[in-house]
Amino acid sequence: MERPIVDPYRRRFLRFLTLGAAAGGISGAALAQTLRVSPRDILEAKEALNVSDFLPIAERTMRPAHFGYLQTGVLDDGTIDANRAAYRNWGIRARRLIDVSRIDLTTKLLGETWASPVVLAPVASQRAYHHEAERPVARAARSRGALQILSTMTNISIETVIADRQGPIWFQLYPTNDMDIAKALVTRADRAGASAIVFTADLLSGGMRRETQERLARMDPGDCSSCHDRSAGFADLVRRKAMFDRFDLGEARTLNNPSLTWEFIRRLRDWTDKKVLVKGIMTPEDAEMALAYGADGLIVSNHGGRAEESLVGTLDALPAIAEKINRRVPLLLDGGIRRGTDVFKALALGASAVCVGRPYIWGLSAFGSEGVEAVLNIMDEELRSVMQQAGVTRIGAIGRNNLTPLG
Numbered sequence: 468m469e470r471p472i473v474d475p476y477r478r479r480f481l482r483f484l485t486l487g488a489a490a491g492g493i494s495g496a497a498l499a500q501t502l503r504v505s506p507r508d509i510l511e512a513k514e515a516l517n518v519s520d521f522l523p524i525a526e527r528t529m530r531p532a533h534f535g536y537l538q539t540g541v542l543d544d545g546t547i548d549a550n551r552a553a554y555r556n557w558g559i560r561a562r563r564l565i566d567v568s569r570i571d572l573t574t575k576l577l578g579e580t581w582a583s584p585v586v587l588a589p590v591a592s593q594r595a596y597h598h599e600a601e602r603p604v605a606r607a608a609r610s611r612g613a614l615q616i617l618s619t620m621t622n623i624s625i626e627t628v629i630a631d632r633q634g635p636i637w638f639q640l641y642p643t644n645d646m647d648i649a650k651a652l653v654t655r656a657d658r659a660g661a662s663a664i665v666f667t668a669d670l671l672s673g674g675m676r677r678e679t680q681e682r683l684a685r686m687d688p689g690d691c692s693s694c695h696d697r698s699a700g701f702a703d704l705v706r707r708k709a710m711f712d713r714f715d716l717g718e719a720r721t722l723n724n725p726s727l728t729w730e731f732i733r734r735l736r737d738w739t740d741k742k743v744l745v746k747g748i749m750t751p752e753d754a755e756m757a758l759a760y761g762a763d764g765l766i767v768s769n770h771g772g773r774a775e776e777s778l779v780g781t782l783d784a785l786p787a788i789a790e791k792i793n794r795r796v797p798l799l800l801d802g803g804i805r806r807g808t809d810v811f812k813a814l815a816l817g818a819s820a821v822c823v824g825r826p827y828i829w830g831l832s833a834f835g836s837e838g839v840e841a842v843l844n845i846m847d848e849e850l851r852s853v854m855q856q857a858g859v860t861r862i863g864a865i866g867r868n869n870l871t872p873l874g
C-alpha cells in the first residue's frame with residue numbers, strides 16, 4: 468500500500484549520517500552504501516525496478532509537510548485506496564503464438580501524436596520537490612515524447628516550460644472566482660502555445676479535509692512561515708506561481724469557484740480556439756453534460772483521491788462513462804496508476820490514454836529529470852511486456868476482450 472513511511476527517527480538518523488560523513492570527508496559512494504538501509508533503497512534512477520522504488524527516496528528528500536501535501540487524500544484516504552483496489556478486480560487474458568516482436572505505443576489524442584499513452588498529470592507547485600520545479604519534467608517529457616499537462620499552480624512560467632519541452636503542452640485551468648483572471652490565464656496559455664486547456668472541475672468547492680497533509684505538517688520541524696503566510700489567503704497561495712505574476716489579483720479571492728456551472732465550458736470555448744477538456748468526471752451523466760456543452764475530451768479523475776471521499780475508484784467509474792461516450796471524444800483516466808498492467812487495464816476498459824501524478828513527482832524529487840524519465844520508461848516497458856503477453860501490438864487494439872473479471 469502506498470502509505471507515507473513516516474519515521475522521523477530514521478529521517479533524523481539519516482540526516483545525522485549525511486552531515487557526519489560530509490564533515491569527515493567520507494566519499495559519496497561509501498555514504499551511499501551506508502544509506503542503503505533497506506532492500507528497496509536505490510542509489511541511482513536506473514536501479515529502480517518499479518515506480519514505487521522512488522517513493523522512499525522521495526520521502527527522504529522532502530520536508531514532511533511537502534511529503535504530506537503530495538501523498539494526502541481526503542478524510543481517511545479511502546478513495547486513494549479505492550483507486551488502487553479497482554485494478555485487482557481485473558485479470559489480463561494471456562494469448563500465445565501471435566507475432567509480438569514489434570510493439571507500438573504511439574498514441575493519438577486530438578490530432579497530436581505522443582510516444583506513449585502515459586501522460587504527466589498536472590501537479591501543482593513542483594518547487595516543493597525540486598529546485599528547478601517543472602523544468603526537469605519538461606525536459607523528461609521532451610526526451611520521452613510524452614504529453615505534459617501543466618498546472619495553473621506552476622512555479623515556472625508556461626513560456627519557459629514550453630521552451631524546455633520544445634513542443635506543445637496542455638494547460639490545466641483553475642478558474643479562480645474572478646472571470647477576468649480565468650480569461651487572462653487561458654489567453655496567456657493560448658498565446659504561449661498550449662494546444663489544449665484542461666479545466667479541472669473536481670475541486671470547485673475546495674475538496675474535503677486533507678487530514679494526512681495536516682498531520683504531517685504538524686510533524687515538520689521547519690519554519691513553514693518563512694515561505695507561507697497563511698494570513699495572506701489567496702495572495703499567499705499564488706505567490707511564486709508564475710501564471711499570476713503579470714496581473715494584479717483584482718477580485719480573485721479563491722483558486723476555485725463553487726458557483727460555476729456547465730455554462731462555464733461554453734465561456735471557455737469563446738475564450739480560446741484550442742481544444743477544451745474537462746478533468747474530474749466520475750459519472751456518465753456528467754460526461755454527457757460536458758459533451759453537450761462543447762468539451763473536446765474528458766479526464767476520468769477524482770484528483771488522485773484528493774477531492775471527494777466517494778470510495779469510488781476511477782477504474783470502477785470508467786466502463787459506464789466509456790459506454791456513454793462511445794468514442795466520440797478522447798477519454799483519459801488517472802488515479803492510482805502505478806504499473807504498466809494498470810495502464811493496460813484502463814485502456815482495455817475504454818481509456819484512450821492515462822495520466823500519472825505522484826509517481827513522476829517521486830522520480831523528480833529523488834533524481835530530477837532522470838528520475839522522471841525513469842518513471843516514464845518503466846511504465847512504458849511494463850506496458851510493452853504486458854501487451855506482448857496479451858498478444859496485442861498497438862494501443863488502439865487493446866480492448867475489453869483482453870481482460871477477465873476476477874472474483
Ligand SMILES: Cc1cc2nc3c(=O)[nH]c(=O)nc-3n(C[C@H](O)[C@H](O)[C@H](O)COP(=O)(O)O)c2cc1C
Pocket residue numbers: 536537538588589590591618619620639667746768769770771772773801802803804822823824825826
Ligand atoms: C501534489 C499534487 C498536486 C496536484 N495538483 C493538481 C493541479 O494543480 N491541478 C489538477 O488538475 N490536478 C492536480 N493534482 C491531481 C493530478 O493531476 C492527478 O489527478 C492525480 O495525481 C492522479 O492520481 P495519482 O497521483 O494517483 O497518479 C494534483 C495531485 C497531487 C498528488
